[in-house]
Amino acid sequence: MRDDLGLDSHVQEGDTVHVLAEFKDDVCYITDQSGLLIINPDLLLSGTTVVSSVFCMRKSILKEKFKGCDSRNVQMLYGSIIHSVFQQMLRKKLCTAEGIIQESTTIVKQLSNLLEMYANQMTEDKVMEEIKSYIPQMISWLAQYTRFGSSFTVKKQSDSDVQVTKVCDIEENMWSPRYGIKGKIDLTVEARIKNEPGTTTLPLELKTGKTSYSVEHKGQVTLYSMMCGDRRKDPQKGMLLYLKEPSMKIIPADHIHQKGLIQLRNEMAYYISRQVIKSTEDSEQKTFTLGRLPDPISNIRACQKCPQLINCSIYQRQVEGRSADSSGMSGLVNESLGHLNLDHMTYFIQWCLMLDLESQLGQSKKTLADIWCKSSVKREEAGLCLSGMVLLSESCEEIGQDAVVLTFSRHSQYPKYVLILAV
Numbered sequence: 001m002r003d004d005l006g007l008d009s010h011v012q013e014g015d016t017v018h019v020l021a022e023f024k025d026d027v028c029y030i031t032d033q034s035g036l037l038i039i040n041p042d043l044l045l046s047g048t049t050v051v052s053s054v055f056c057m058r059k060s061i062l063k064e065k066f067k068g069c070d071s072r073n074v075q076m077l078y079g080s081i082i083h084s085v086f087q088q089m090l091r092k093k094l095c096t097a098e099g100i101i102q103e104s105t106t107i108v109k110q111l112s113n114l115l116e117m118y119a120n121q122m123t124e125d126k127v128m129e130e131i132k133s134y135i136p137q138m139i140s141w142l143a144q145y146t147r148f149g150s151s152f153t154v155k156k157q158s159d160s161d162v163q164v165t166k167v168c169d170i171e172e173n174m175w176s177p178r179y180g181i182k183g184k185i186d187l188t189v190e191a192r193i194k195n196e197p198g199t200t201t202l203p204l205e206l207k208t209g210k211t212s213y214s215v216e217h218k219g220q221v222t223l224y225s226m227m228c229g230d231r232r233k234d235p236q237k238g239m240l241l242y243l244k245e246p247s248m249k250i251i252p253a254d255h256i257h258q259k260g261l262i263q264l265r266n267e268m269a270y271y272i273s274r275q276v277i278k279s280t281e282d283s284e285q286k287t288f289t290l291g292r293l294p295d296p297i298s299n300i301r302a303c304q305k306c307p308q309l310i311n312c313s314i315y316q317r318q319v320e321g322r323s324a325d326s327s328g329m330s331g332l333v334n335e336s337l338g339h340l341n342l343d344h345m346t347y348f349i350q351w352c353l354m355l356d357l358e359s360q361l362g363q364s365k366k367t368l369a370d371i372w373c374k375s376s377v378k379r380e381e382a383g384l385c386l387s388g389m390v391l392l393s394e395s396c397e398e399i400g401q402d403a404v405v406l407t408f409s410r411h412s413q414y415p416k417y418v419l420i421l422a423v
């Protein structure tokens with residue numbers, strides 16, 4: 001392994017590594033052209049978390065630590081509802097503005113959306129107004145990139161480079177212990193691509209904000225493309241759609257980008273798995289302290305708008321012992337902590353330590369990783385699953401909105417019984 005590629009900087013004794021490279025005489029080379037090294041791959045990090053660390057890894061780790069503490073803002077609420085509308089439009093092959101508006105009304109009235117609207121002091125009318133501003137773009141995308149529904153069959157065939165021929169899945173949930181990443185793909189589609197034979201199944205990532213084709217967005221598509229390769233033929237690409245214009249491009253998942261993203265993921269995994277440091281004193285008493293975070297980026301303009309500023313500042317002051325002048329951010333740190341006294345910060349640090357200890361205990365039980373690390377028979381013995389189950393029929397019975405009945409049977413080599421499961 002070549003050190004100048006920075007691959008081994010975060011490997012330590014006791015770590016598990018997954019080498020994705022070709023071995024010849026027990027030697028493999030990981031270079032810019034081929035091969036990947038994934039450190040502690042059983043720790044699955046979400047694709048969005050990995051790509052958000054491009055700008056500030058410290059912020060991504062703090063966000064991961066305190067996820068669930070912050071409520072979604074109005075833009076996030078709009079984005080989530082428009083995603084649902086777009087996905088349902090494709091699932092139900094809705095091609096008219098009336099059909100899409102009717103579906104939007106149902107989505108807006110879902111309890112989870114109503115609660116978020118209430119929290120953000122938004123009205124249904126305001127949200128509908130925002131959705132309606134995207135409907136012409138949705139219809140124009142359908143006409144340009146698909147031939148769904150009768151409305152478009154009479155139109156001249158689009159001359160775009162891509163034609164989506166089928167929607168295979170919506171919010172496809174991917175766990176990839178091969179790469180140590182996970183994520184939910186907005187849309188998994190089958191598409192016909194100009195100058196390529198047949199069709200390809202690939203991920204489509206939808207964005208509702210400004211068109212940017214940023215490193216983060218392209219990186220997210222690359223990670224999803226890699227995960228798709230775990231389940232079906234590796235597409236080596238994905239699609240990135242900005243609905244506001246609309247603008248869509250195919251993003252190639254080049255090896256050099258895959259390697260960069262896996263290095264980021266490895267670095268994040270290193271910090272996340274070392275958030276508690278255990279030391280044993282002479283008296284054999286164990287002491288636990290908080291681990292360190294990646295260094296702050298100290299970009300005053302970005303940091304003063306960062307939602308993690310207070311958490312980041314307390315870490316700088318209380319955990320990392322950065323003195324008031326050692327950081328370019330000292331003024332901002334002082335300002336952001338001005339309303340807190342030492343007791344507040346000590347309490348916060350204790351609380352963080354408890355959270356990290358709890359999370360570490362959860363990781364050590366490895367119940368999630370057991371799904372791919374232990375046999376289903378062993379897990380059944382521990383009461384964690386039923387092994388050898390086979391889905392009896394491809395078809396499933398719908399029982400109301402978003403609920404289906406699936407019927408499973410034991411595989412012939414297991415004691416026979418039938419399980420009926422409603423999900």
Ligand code: SF4
Pocket residue numbers: 056058059060062295296297298299302303304306307308309312313
């Ligand atoms: S305040 Fe700045 S350094 Fe700290 S997490 Fe946010 S962006 Fe990163």
